[in-house]
Amino acid sequence: MCELFGVELSEEMIENLPKKWELHGDLAILPKHSFRSSNWLSILSNQPQLQQQIWQAIAQALGVNRLAQQAEISSDRLRTSQVTMLLGENGEVEFTDYGVKFWFDVTKVMFSSGNVTERHRIGSIDMTDECVIDAFAGIGYYTLPMLVRSGARHIYACELNADSVDALSRGARLNGVTNRLTIVEGDNQDTLKNLTGLADRVHLGILPSSESVWHLAVDCLKTTGGVIHIHMNVKEVEVDEFVMYCLSELQDYVTKHHNFTNITVIHVEKVKWYAPHTRHIVIDVCID
Ligand SMILES: C[S@@+](CC[C@H](N)C(=O)[O-])C[C@H]1O[C@@H](n2cnc3c(N)ncnc32)[C@H](O)[C@@H]1O
Known part of the structure; x- marks a missing residue:
């Protein structure tokens, strides 16, 4: 040609x-x-x-x-x-992954296809009867699998970007789960403060670091406790050290502000290589 x-x-x-x-x-x-x-x-x-x-x-x-x-x-x-x-x-796309329908406009919001294994892992956790907060919902990468596959009773999905909010609400309609979803539009530094004491589980899917909302996430747990999924980019050789840091940081906060007595790391998932020597990890922490 x-x-x-x-x-x-x-x-x-x-x-x-x-x-x-x-x-x-x-x-x-x-x-x-x-x-x-x-x-x-x-x-x-x-x-x-x-x-x-x-x-x-x-x-x-x-x-x-x-x-x-x-x-x-x-x-x-x-x-x-x-x-x-x-x-x-136009860049509007709709696709189905593991039975979950997604909708977004590729020219407006990013979609990380590298997180597919984590999306499937989160969607395989049984969340029946759970109230969940997704602090960085995006187009519903994790929110929609948690509603459709994990069976969460209700999800509060925090999101700042109006285009992502639009995509998430379309995705929820496509999956028929709008009645179990509340989209909380705005900066989660503000909005999470209105969701304290509500959640059995809080999902913190942001990179390179979710540390800015760790304390708010603990405050969002019910007084009976729950699970927090903490996403981070960490140097491969420093993963163990970072997990210990995360535990002690949460322990300090909980001791000062809550009545929880146990903090346990239930799983550390290495999702993908984010950069040479740097892993995207997810630490699942149970606090009760
Ligand atoms: C990196 S994206 C989510 C990516 C997704 N986890 C994936 O696997 O592809 C993070 C989302 O968090 C939203 N976000 C970032 N900071 C926020 C904040 N302070 N409050 C609410 N949403 C926020 C962004 O608009 C974006 O949609």
């Missing part, structure tokens, strides 16, 4: 072709570095017809109708997506 347009592919251009992609229904997202070499950039900007044909050929090869390209996730706390559409009108 490039030959038809008088373009000869150099080694560098071949090297810069996408070798992997994310699939969301009929939409594929190409990696952020693909087609970004100086040769590709100048050819694609000067030859819009060729560009269009390349996007169409890739979409056809991948069996999708729409194509987008990944970009850096914004470093703001909203974790806004900066994905851009290459082919197709």
